[in-house]
Amino acid sequence: MNPSEPVRMIQVGAGAMGLAWLRTIAESPDAEVVGLVDLDIDVARRSAETAGLPDLPTATSLAALADTVAADAVVNVTIPEAHHPVNLEAMSAGFPVLCEKPIAPTVAGALSMVAASEATGRLLMISQSRRYFAGFAELRRLVESLGVVGTVTCEFFKAPHFGGFRERMAHPLLVDMAIHHFDAARHLVGQEPVAVYCQAYNPPWSWYDGDAAATAVFEFSGGAQFVYTGSWCSPGYETSWNGRWRISAQTGSALWDGDGSPTVDMPGRTGTAGEARRAPAVPEQISGALAEFVHALRTGTTPSGEAHGNVLSLAMVESAVQSALTGTRTVIEDVLADAHAQATDAEQHDAVRAVLKSWRDVRETVGLPAR
Known part of the structure; x- marks a missing residue:
C-alpha cells in the first residue's frame, strides 16, 4: 500500500468498543474509516455522529x-461469536482484517480462523491491546537483559460492577479478562505455554454467579513458570488493569x-538498580494495535498479533478453565489436538476445511514446540 496515503477501513461493529475504535481511527494520520x-443501523448512525463522522456511510x-x-x-x-462469519466474509472478499480479541470464543473457532486466513491468503491480526504500553515494552527490554527467566508472577485484583452478561458467566475472570495477562506473559517471556494447573473459585461476597477468582500455574517451553492470581471481586488495594508483575531471572x-x-535490580552490577529509563512515546492500547496493523500492510511484515501466533493465548484460557473444572493438570497440546478435530468436523466452508485437514501437526501450525 502507498505509505503516503491513509489505509481506508470499513469497521464492523458500532457498540461501545466500536465507538472507541472509530475515534482511534479518526485520530490516526495513517488510517481513515470509510464505512x-x-x-442495528440506528446504532451505526449514532456512533458515527458521536465520533464526529455524521456523513460516514453506514449499512x-x-x-x-x-x-x-x-x-x-x-x-x-x-462480539466474539460473530468473529468467525465476519472475518471469513471479509477475508474472502479480499480484505486483511484487524479483529478485536479474542480471536474466537473457543480454540476450535480460532483454528478455523487461522485456516481461513491461509485459505484466502489474507492477513488476520488480533488486537491484544495491553501489549501496547510503553511501560510493558520497557519491561520486555529489561527481561531480555536478565538472562534465563525462572519465575513470572502476575497479580490482578479489581472489583468492577459490570452488570449484564459478565456477572452471569461461569468463569468471568478467566474467560473475559485473563487472556490479556496470559498473552502478556507469552509476549514478555518469549516462551510458549505447555501445561497448566488452575483452581477457580467464587468468594462468598461475590456479586458474580460464576467463579470470579482464580490461581493458575503455567509451565512454559523454556522452563519458566508463570503464576497468575486474580480476582474480579476484590475491593481495596486494587491493582492496575495491567496487573502487578515480578520477573525473577x-x-x-x-x-x-x-x-x-x-524497575530492575541486578545485584553486583553498577547502575542497574532502580527505575528504568522510560521508552519513547509510542501509540498505546488500541492505537498501538492499529499502528502495527497499518505498518504490516505497508511493509508486508508479520505483526505480533497475527492469527497463528495468537491461538496459544486463547489456548491458555481454555486450558485453565478445563483444569479448574477437572481439578487436574491440563496439557495444552492435548487441548489443541481436540480443538483441531472439532474445528475440522464443524467447518462448513470447503476451502477452510481443506486447510484444516492439510495441517500435519497443529502444534507446528500455531508455534508450540514439541515436548
Whole structure:
C-alpha cells in the first residue's frame, strides 16, 4: 500500500468498543474509516455522529458497503461469536482484517480462523491491546537483559460492577479478562505455554454467579513458570488493569506495577538498580494495535498479533478453565489436538476445511514446540 496515503477501513461493529475504535481511527494520520457496519443501523448512525463522522456511510452488512466504498481493510469490533462469519466474509472478499480479541470464543473457532486466513491468503491480526504500553515494552527490554527467566508472577485484583452478561458467566475472570495477562506473559517471556494447573473459585461476597477468582500455574517451553492470581471481586488495594508483575531471572529481577515505569535490580552490577529509563512515546492500547496493523500492510511484515501466533493465548484460557473444572493438570497440546478435530468436523466452508485437514501437526501450525 502507498505509505503516503491513509489505509481506508470499513469497521464492523458500532457498540461501545466500536465507538472507541472509530475515534482511534479518526485520530490516526495513517488510517481513515470509510464505512461502518452494524446489524442495528440506528446504532451505526449514532456512533458515527458521536465520533464526529455524521456523513460516514453506514449499512447492516459488510457486503453492502464493500460494493459502494473504496476500502483497503476491515476492522472487526463485533462480539466474539460473530468473529468467525465476519472475518471469513471479509477475508474472502479480499480484505486483511484487524479483529478485536479474542480471536474466537473457543480454540476450535480460532483454528478455523487461522485456516481461513491461509485459505484466502489474507492477513488476520488480533488486537491484544495491553501489549501496547510503553511501560510493558520497557519491561520486555529489561527481561531480555536478565538472562534465563525462572519465575513470572502476575497479580490482578479489581472489583468492577459490570452488570449484564459478565456477572452471569461461569468463569468471568478467566474467560473475559485473563487472556490479556496470559498473552502478556507469552509476549514478555518469549516462551510458549505447555501445561497448566488452575483452581477457580467464587468468594462468598461475590456479586458474580460464576467463579470470579482464580490461581493458575503455567509451565512454559523454556522452563519458566508463570503464576497468575486474580480476582474480579476484590475491593481495596486494587491493582492496575495491567496487573502487578515480578520477573525473577538468572541475573536479577524486574518489577512493574502495570502503570508506571518498571524497575530492575541486578545485584553486583553498577547502575542497574532502580527505575528504568522510560521508552519513547509510542501509540498505546488500541492505537498501538492499529499502528502495527497499518505498518504490516505497508511493509508486508508479520505483526505480533497475527492469527497463528495468537491461538496459544486463547489456548491458555481454555486450558485453565478445563483444569479448574477437572481439578487436574491440563496439557495444552492435548487441548489443541481436540480443538483441531472439532474445528475440522464443524467447518462448513470447503476451502477452510481443506486447510484444516492439510495441517500435519497443529502444534507446528500455531508455534508450540514439541515436548
